[in-house]
Amino acid sequence: MKKLLELTKGSRLLYILSILAIGVATYISMLEPMVIKITIDSIIGNEPMNLPSFLQDIIKAIGGRNALREKLWICAISLVLLTSLRGIFLYFKGKLSTLASENIARKTRIKLYDHIQNLPYRYHVNAESGDLIQRCTSDVETVRKFFSIQMVEIGRAFFIVALSIFIMASLNVKMTIIAMVTVPIIFVASYIFFNSVRHTFENADKQEGALTSILEQNLSGVRVVKAFGREEFEIEKFEKENAKYRDLSFKVSNVLATYWATSDFICTVQIGLVLIFGIYYAVKGDISLGTLVVFNTYEGMLLWPIRQLGRILSDMGKMTVSLKRITNILDEEVEKENGKALKPDIKGEISFENVSFEYEKDAEVLKNISFKVKKGATVAIVGATGSGKSSLVHLLLRLYDYKSGSIKIDGIELSDISRKWIRSKIGIVLQEPFLYSRTVKENIKISKLDAEDNEIIRAASMAAVHKVITSFDRGYDTIVGEKGVTLSGGQRQRVAIARTLINKFPILVFDDSLSAVDAETDKIIRGKLQEKSKDVTTFIIAHRISTVKDADEIIVLNHGKVEAIGKHDELINKDGIYKRIWDIQNSSEINNEEKFA
Known part of the structure; x- marks a missing residue:
């Protein structure tokens, strides 16, 4: 967390604004199902309108419930306006988070390059240039992607879960409990997945560094390879390391596929439970048809960030591995002056x-x-x-x-x-x-x-x-x-x-x-x-x-x-x-x- 905070220094305001933008966009997305509920229950149906006073004043100015019933297009336009407004805030979220992440990547590359330049000669003698290149490019890009996408998605997930639970609980507590019954299972699966993918990705990342080193050495020594006719040997060596990288990457994909398949099944079961119990309660008259529609919509909204938690944790696992490889370089001590650091006029004796x-x-x-x-x-x-x-x-x-x-x-x-x-x-x-x-x-x-x-x-x-x-x-x-x-x-x-x-x-x-x-x-x-x-x-x-x-x-x-x-x-x-x-x-x-x- 300390390293993450260090990286965001100078870009924190952009992230705060980005998270605020996603918060507003999420709030607006929560209003859209409520418009549908009111339209079904209180405009087409006869349920009382439980709306804030300023909205009731607007409806009275239009002509009341009967006027809206005759002009349902007003409800449709409301949905279009809300969607458009949400799109504007999502645009600002994307722009701000991308700007912040690019600044972080730029700063990290500069910091890495400057640090590598000032590392002692002894370090460079033992370091593999291909591995250093991979850390300065691929690993930095992995960190950038996390900050660009998943950093803000964490905020979005928080807003969606909090608002969904709050609104659903205000409509029907029993249905809210049913809507949350598989959530702990998904959290546990996500945690297991996170630990698995982090270790697997670390191995794949190291192998990619080894592969980059072989490629860099081969290109640098191409004349020696040609002179001694070692093309076949070098190809076989590269193929062997490439096969290792393929197997490790396939293992990462396997872990991802297992998680997505499992989470999809759990989410499908959860949606089925909400639909079955919702229909049951609606037939009994415990909830309205509009409430059933709202719960079904919110359930999809609620499950998406929880299911997305796996992707967030997956990218976080990759990011922590990449960040560790980057900080391993930054933690190396730079060349220090262990004397008086004098700058005398050198004559040559x-x-x-x-x-x-x-x-x-x-x-x-x-x-x-x-x-x-x-x-x-x-x-x-x-x-x-x-x-x-x-x-x-x-x-x-x-x-x-x-x-x-x-x-x-x-x-x-x-x-x-x-x-x-x-x-x-x-x-x-x-x-x-x-x-x-x-x-x-x-x-x-x-x-x-x-x-x-x-x-x-x-x-x-x-x-x-x-x-x-x-x-x-x-x-x-x-x-x-x-x-x-x-x-x-x-x-x-x-x-x-x-x-x-x-x-x-x-x-x-x-x-x-x-x-x-x-x-x-x-x-x-x-x-x-x-x-x-x-x-x-x-x-x-x-x-x-x-x-x-x-x-x-x-x-x-x-x-x-x-x-x-x-x-x-x-x-x-x-x-x-x-x-x-x-x-x-x-x-x-x-x-x-x-x-x-």
Whole structure:
């Protein structure tokens, strides 16, 4: 209820007005059978008119009962006017409730998107994007539908039940008791149904999320699927999960069908009881014919919201499941500043002192890492896969916080610097860069939206991709496709480098971001970087020795520890990982030269 109230904040007035509108519409709908009763009993028949004084004055002004008897069309027009007036209030009910529910859905989507953007990196590493998409779309839509339709229907049901019982009791108490005899049974059936459908829908909703995840992963990795001829395998996997979703959805439909069949039978029995006892009492003279018509009409009105309770509870069950899945995201703690959140002027002098880090308890990835980097220096980090190279960069960006030790930038403890601030001062190019399905120009400008064309061209030239771009039919206005699928791996990396270089970052990080370019292009880019980065601290993570050999300092990692620090000439003369990599790569290059000589 607390979450529901939070969602309705800002839309409560609209809901109050909507419920008032449905209340008036319901009251008018209750008057319509009374017009029929008066017409049958007091205008066509001779029963006395028990009407408010203002209505009796109106009838006298028309000419009394005899005049109405001669002009029955006046009664018909009264019904038409009441129906039209009811329709107007129903229109306002629909408009107001729809406006309120759309506002709630919009606010929920914005809140979800904003919250997801501010969740820690660790959360996104473990989360399934397909499931998150399903929660932000399908689950939000389920909540919206409930607020749009069933929220107001609850008010309508309350008004109908209250007014029906009140009016029927005022006409005949015995008939009212008969009209209510099966209502407790329907309530019990609705409660059982609610518990059943909620659990069933929760399973179906989870399976839909799993199905969405498979679809999203398959579409994202379609090139891998095609390359390895895994179409049949992926189809079978999808069909298997789709069959599970079908079975769960069918189970939901089964529960719904059982409830509707049961409630229809009970309602039919209830209407039959009212009709049988009503005819009996009418023949005896205990009630009038008009009263029988009114009870029969009100019974239909009374049973509809009670029967509708099942649909309300069904949608409420779905909504509570969807709301729970939404709030599970919103309850996740956003990334917090656990230090002083300083915003110092970043120049680029960095020091690591006995830094240790672990993703999981008692499984250290980095162990007592210590080194210093001067402002404007180029530092290379090499090591075997899993040695902790990327983890070290993650700490620098504060994607994770170090377990122990100290990282200082310009003498300030990194944990005391604002996360967003330090990330805005570090330009990073990843091995697998993400490009948006926009033009090349827009992708390069994304880190500096106000960049001029000459800045874009200069950045692209530094990344050795300007000539490639101009060779495209539409040049810089070429659409790169989703995730840059229309570009080669090397082209994507170079566009990502240009995107980083267009901004003036005091610290640059290249996380194996030259792996997909050839040796000649690699050399050109490194030359351009050396020209630019005289005052920029640069980290280069690479496996290719030719990429890192000109660095001011090379840090060699081995199983999370610093094995060696030095220049290229020093390291190739010492036994260790670096020398072994150099010997292997140098030997390969010599063999290739001899092969093609």
